[in-house]
Every structure is written in C-alpha cells, then in structure tokens.
Amino acid sequence: MNTYKIFAINPGSTSTKIAMFENDEEIFSKNVSHDAEKLKEFKEISDQFGYRKQTILNELKAAGQSLENVAAFSARGGGLVNVEGGVYTVGEKLLEHAKAGFTVKHPATLGAQLAAAFAGEYGGAAFVVNPPDVDEFSDVARVTGLKGIYRESRIHALNQKEIGIRYAAKQGKKYEDMNLIICHIGGGISVTAHDHGKMVDSNDIANGDGPMAPTRCGQIPVKDVVTMCFSGKYTENEMRDKITKTGGLVDHLGTSDAREVTAMIAAGNQYAKLIYDAMLYEIGKYAGSMAAVLKGKVDGIVLTGGISHDPYVVEKLKEMLSFLAPITVMAGEFEMEALAAGALRVLRGEEALKEYTGIPVWNGFDGEPD
Template sequence: MAYKIFTLSPGSTSTKLAVFDGEELIFKANVTHDPEKLKTFARVNEQLPYRVETIMEELKKAGIDIKDMDAFAAYSGGLESTPGGIFPVNDKIIEDCTSGRLMEHPAILGAQIIRKFADEVSKPAYLVNPPDVDEFEAVARLTGIKGIYRESHVHVLNQKEVAMRAAKELGKKYEETNLIVCHVGGGLSITAQKHGKIVDGNDVLNGDGPMAPNRSGYVPLMPVVKMCYSGKYTLQQMKEKISKTGGLISLLGTDDMRIIDKKIEEGDKWASLVFDNFAYQLGKYIGSYACVLNGQVDAIVMTGGCSKDEMFIEKVKEHTGWIAPMIVYGGDFEMEALASGAVRALNGEEELKEYTGVPVWSGFDFEPETI
C-alpha cells in the first residue's frame, strides 16, 4: 500500500511543501511569505496562523486536501539534543517549540503546523532526524579549552538520508555500515557515521571544519582574536565573516560553482588555486574522519548542491580515492527524507522514539570543577 505523506520545512521567509505517494513526489511548492507581514510579528510563534493560512491557500490552489493524507512529517528544530530517529509529535515537542527557549527561528513552527493538520484529520505527525540530533561519542566532545565542548551541528536530515541510500546501494543495512558523509551546499558538514550513528562531525554553526562556499571553516585562531579586538569590526560583522561571507565568497566574490568553473576554464590562476584548496581542505577532513572510523570505511558519500559539480567531485577523489569508493547524490533530499521516514514509521520498519525533553548530553558528571 502506498501512503500519501505531507511534508513541510519552514524557512525564514518561505515554507517548502511536498506531497508524496509512497516515496514518489506528486506535488511540491515553495510558499513565500511577505517579508513586511513577517516583520509585524514580535516573535516567531506569532507567525503560526499566518503561515498556516498561506499554506492552506497554496494547497487549495493545487486541489490538495489534507484529509487525503495518511501522515505528516516536518523539519522542525528548537528541541533538546536527541538521538537520531523518528519521533511522533507529542506534547513535550510542542511545549519546547512553542516556548522558543532553545531557538527563535521559523524551524520551531514545523512541528506545530503538522500537529495542527494531523489533529484535524486524526492522522499521525512525525519529526524525522530533527536538526537537534546529537550522537557524538564522548571522546569527540573535548577541545583544548576547558568549558568549550563540541556538539553536533550538521545537516542531519540529508546526511542520514543519503547514508541510508548508500547503505542500500552497498547491499547492507544502515546499521552495518561505516560511512563518511559530506554535505556540500552553502554550508558544509562532514560526518563519520558508524553503525547508524553520527559519532563525529564538524560544527557547521560555529565555524568548524573545512571551508565552505559561504562559510570560513576553521582558520588559525590568533589572527581571528586580533581581528575581534582591532576595533574595526562589530560582533555581528565577525559572525558574518564566519557564517555568511566566508569561504568562496570571501576569496572569489561568489559561491556559484558554475561561475568559478568558467573562471578556471578561462585561465584564472587565482580561481584555480582557490578551487583546488576547496577540494584539498575537504579531502583533509575526510582523511581525519577515516581515522575516527579506524580506517574501516565502506564508502565516502557526497551530497549537497556542490556535489553536482563533476570537476569538484573528481578533485576530491584525487585526495581521497585511496580511502574508500565514492558514492555521489548531488543536491539535497530533505523532503524525500521526511517522506521516507514517515513511510518507515507507518510500515513498522523502524522503531519510533519518544521525545522526553531530556538532552542526550549536558556535560560530564565526572569532570573536576577546578584543575
């Protein structure tokens, strides 16, 4: 039996919608929201009725009735750290999302919108591998500064979706594989996935990892500290250097791989060097994550928009081909991941998990307070 699944992902000024018949996409839309209207809401949660109204208008235009859906699934954040998996939307999820105590971003609306729709038609609502998933091993959490710890901030939903696809392609269960997965879009996340868990990964939110199209990645700390105290930059400007205007944008003025490829074809030596370094940095990190997996790597999995660039993929292969074969899934598959998760839940293929609001990690209880 093919189930009809409604999927949703709220963004800053738009909401992505898709409907699947089983895992086949039959409708998709990106509902844009009037920026001026959004400015009238003091808090993100106040946007809920407006977003629901615009979503329902879009569905009505397409002739789609939520009564025909078998389940609802959403991208939704604002939760305490959780293990990976599929979570039926319960009261605790709604409580944490509506409070906004952990996040003030439209992502907190995802669970609330699908819960509303699901309740109206008495069907289940699920979160699938939410962005708050944290499965790091204890040894991966420490840094060289006491009190600063590493937590999981990666593209969890797409990361796990392509990992599952790769496992299937390899003829194995996801829980039987060791994979290095690289999501290379505007941001870049790289993870070591061991037996179905993301045991280590770069911190996308806080400037960790290799350079990305619009993020700096790791840079030597002392020059950054000096910039912070130079008096030339505000806190916001420094944050933007790291998370919005770093990487390829900082070095080449663009993060469009098509433009960069054209510059290289025209003989631009600087563009060529930056491009090579982009692949080189990623290759170095892939090598380090091979160490996390003790060299036992079934495949390197590439995904995200930049993974559609053949020249980039070939350059990364030059650095990493000795580690494991590469499997490429260009683009992102977040809506497909939501649908496939809902289908697994309805078919009983994956055990559902309960969100309790208790973080999976909140520090080491055996760490001495003073040294």
C-alpha cells in the same frame, strides 16, 4: 501493501517547502514563498505560524491538493535539546520546545507546529524526522583544548541520515551495518563519520569548524581571530557573520554561488581557482580525518549536496580519497524525500517511533571539575 499519504513540511527563512507523497512517490511539491516584508511584522518566529499555515493552505487549494486522509504530517523540526537520530512524535514537550525555540531561533521550529496543527484538524500523525538537533557524537569527539568549550553536532542531519540509508540499501545492506563517510557539499559543508548508524563525529557548520564553505569560514587559527575581534574594525555581529554568512567564498570572491566561481575559473581567474581548490582540499583533508575516526574501516564515501553536481569537485575529491574506499556521488539534497521516508518507515513498522523527553542526550561530562 498499504498506500500511505504523507505530507512533508520544511520551513525556511522566507519560504516553506511542502510535498505530498504516496508512500515514497512524490505526487506534488511546492516551495511556498512568504512575503519578506510581512514576516518582519512578526516579533517572534512562532508568531508567523498562522500566516504561514494559511499561505500553505492557499497554495494547496490552488493546486487541487487536499490534506484529507493524510496518514502522517512529517516535519523537519528544530529548536529542541540534542537528541539521538530517529523519528519523533510531536508530543506536548516537543511542541513546547519548538514554540519557544528552546535551543535556537529558526523558522524550522515552525515545522512541528504546522504538523501538529494539520494533524489536529485533518487526522493522522505528526512527526519530526532527524531534526537539526540530532547529536550522536562520541565523548572524545566533544572535547576541545579549552574547558567549557565543546564540539557539538550541528550538521545536515536530515540529508546525511537519508543518504546513509539510501546508500546502504543500494549495497543490499542496512545503514546500521556500515561505516560511511558522507560529505554534504552545499551552502554549508558537513563531513561526517557514520559508525554503524550513528554520526559519531563531524564538523560544526554553525560555529566555524571543518572545511571552508561558500558562506562560512571553516576552521581557522583562533589566535588571529581573537586579534580581529579586538582590532576595533569589526562589531561582534560582523565577526559572527564572518563565521557563517560572509566568510568562505563570499569573503574571498564576493559570491556564494559555486557556479559563478567555476565561471571565474573558466575565464582564467587564477585566484578563484586557488580558493576553490583550497575549499576542496579542506573537504578531502577532513574526510581523511573521518577515516581515522572509523579506524580505517570505511565501507564507502558518499558526496552529496548541490555542489556535488560539479564534475570538477568530484574529480578533485576522488584524487584525494579514492584510496580509502569507493566513492559514490548522490548529488543534491533529499530533505523532502527524507521526511516522507522516515514517516513511511514508522507507518510500516520498520522503525520504532521515539518520544521526545526534553532531556538532552548530552549535557556535559560527569565528574568534570568546576
């Protein structure tokens, strides 16, 4: 069997995670830090490209790593129109949308740009694997009670898909042949129904949906939010921050670190216990709704993400969900492994490479009145 060298790239706000793999074995990894003050000098995210690229090359040189003979440069991606899951070649249209941040302004959009540049200089292919833009929702899952407001898939697509594939393999099955509920429990929380390889329903972690999370408010009574918006106490940006940055555990307990919360509970803080239990209760409740989406035919429930390391979390969710299906814990995040695994499947001919067209898989409903 051929050995493929794969370089994975995952840009974040002030760092870029990189890793070198030989097939599925990680031989080098580094979280490359970028000077926050330096990043402020760049007007647009794409303007950071040259600085980030050189910083990565410097780190590789210092570690004695080379990009020669890399078969694939595999990136997280982002800023694209909504797409179905899979591995995409970084072509002209994908690169155009990534550079512009066509749908969102986030450093993840630099992933495709870096992969394409490295592939151009060193040879090899440039891929994007299950980007944040993956949207496989069923039509009924999109509809809300207000015309013009739709539910869209904004979840941990890369890790969710990888966990689904890994779990199925452990059962001696294919991901496409199983019904799963996967709960990613970390800084953000996504609870997703996987129906034979498609993420048909979940919660929108960016727009205030689903369970409360460490920094996110989750689903709350909309009327009360409207009252807060027009109270004169908060600016629009402050209200938006309450949804994704300063809500959840931060708003209640002043921290987004679940370890600090468990320490509070251990010290006898009953309010901290109430809030933590409420978060777990909401996760369990939402997972139960995903079982209804799958019509009760659930092959397994998987807990992943960093907070799934906490035995208390696992215990509480098992109490709520064990009657539905077997529960497996695959704690942590597997994003870098997912980038390598996706590229490897394509290189081995196990998965077809997809082309990004720039045409969204969903853009409203046919026949919807104005």
